[in-house]
Amino acid sequence: MRPRHASRDLCRAREFEAYVAGAGGRLLHTATLLTAEAPGDNPHARRLLIRALAHTYASWDRLRGDDPYEVTRRYLAIRFAHGVRHRHRGLLRSRPLPQSPLARLSPRERLVLVLRFHEGVAEERTAALLGLPADRVRTICHRATAALLDPPREPAPAVGGAGVAPS
Template sequence: MPSHGRVGKRRAAAETRRDAEFAAFVAGAGGRLLHSATLLAGDPEDADRLLGTALARLYAAWLRLDGDDPYQWARCELFVRYAYRPWWYHPRGGLLDGLTAQERLIVTMRYFEGIGEEQTAALLGMARERVAAIAARGGATLRSRPAPPPGSPRPRPRATWAVGP
């Protein structure tokens, strides 16, 4: 009869390894993911909630990633969570203030994250031409803003996400 003690030890070792790998991933990629979440949400508290949800889902799936890039997985989860917010949600503030939620999403994906048009379209279930049009409209809105006066204070960077005590 097999001993259940060995299975429990293997599971505990796998969970310990997962925790260490996940903590290292968040330490390395958390800042960039938080910046993307802040661009999307505008409000720092909304960005923290959005990123927390994406990271919680990544943590739950960590052992099933099977060689997939965890950054790409977390980034996609972040974008999908944002894309499926309620229809009445309108982000306010931040660097992308004045853009619609859809424009924020596509501008962040295309210009900050550097995701190609076709990949963005596939992830969001849109035609490539629609993604291009929304990106162009969002870019035009951002370019039409007046430049900040020289010497104006720049926004201070926020602390990055961290896992652990």
């Protein structure tokens, strides 16, 4: 390897390291929300993030002014959506946190909700990213929001006990 190439590769690696140091935590949190895993036990979210970061690193020299965070987030969402369609790939065999409100949502609802509210992606951009009409994204978002704000109620306990006669 020529010294000039080694120097360029070292500079590229340092830039990417700085990027990951700054954005890695937020991207991992986003991946964890998508997979609905517990924050401390999120192997599928980590695998999803590693794939997205590897993709970003591979295309680092071709970004030319593109936001690397946007590129990584887009790939993260696409890989997650692809995993939803191809469940046998393992991305959805996560261990959702039972108390997590996101665990009751479908993967598509989680994806739309996380992109719209956690990541702040506009409805039209979310629709374009997922290949859905904007009206469909709006409907999914409203349904998911309603499910989070008004969770299903547990059945009421039985009134009266056995052996109690009505008066």
